[in-house]
Amino acid sequence: MNTYQHEVKYYECDRMGITHHSNYVRFMEEARVDWLDQLGCGFDKIEAENVFSPVVSVSCEYKSPTTFKDIIDIEVKISKMSEMKFEFDYTMRSNDKLVCLGHSVHCFIENGRPVAISKRLPELYNSLTALLSK
Numbered sequence: 001m002n003t004y005q006h007e008v009k010y011y012e013c014d015r016m017g018i019t020h021h022s023n024y025v026r027f028m029e030e031a032r033v034d035w036l037d038q039l040g041c042g043f044d045k046i047e048a049e050n051v052f053s054p055v056v057s058v059s060c061e062y063k064s065p066t067t068f069k070d071i072i073d074i075e076v077k078i079s080k081m082s083e084m085k086f087e088f089d090y091t092m093r094s095n096d097k098l099v100c101l102g103h104s105v106h107c108f109i110e111n112g113r114p115v116a117i118s119k120r121l122p123e124l125y126n127s128l129t130a131l132l133s134k
Helices: 023-039 044-047 122-132
Strands: 005-006 053-062 070-079 086-093 097-106
Touching: 005 023, 023 044, 023 053, 023 070, 023 086, 023 097, 023 122, 070 097, 070 122
Parallel strands: none
Antiparallel strands: 005 070, 053 097, 070 086, 086 097
16 A cells, blocks of 8 residues: 655644644545555445444544645554454654654444444445554
8 A cells, every 4th residue: 555645744843843743634635545555445345334433532642743845754553453343543753853753443233223334335444454463
């Protein structure tokens, strides 16, 4: 899978010129959406099946600041999964310097109720299982 790149925008920085911490969660979402698209199982396909994947939890561990125009390379990996949820780890670097480690947990719902993706979206489940076993 290709690493996702995000260029820090001016409006993403605080008065000190540092990328505001809240933006890293958005960067994680951008990278996750791109990662699933690369896998061929993007959110557009998932949601076309009336299945949604809300965030259950998210965390960031900030290591080094970034500033306007910095390029952040975001590596996404699936770290854990079951039939009902999956978890991603994110490693963010700028100029090969570690800037943030992130983690997010997602479940799957259909009509507001939990759904097993192994039964409902077997293509996605099989693709994720194959990546997790590598």
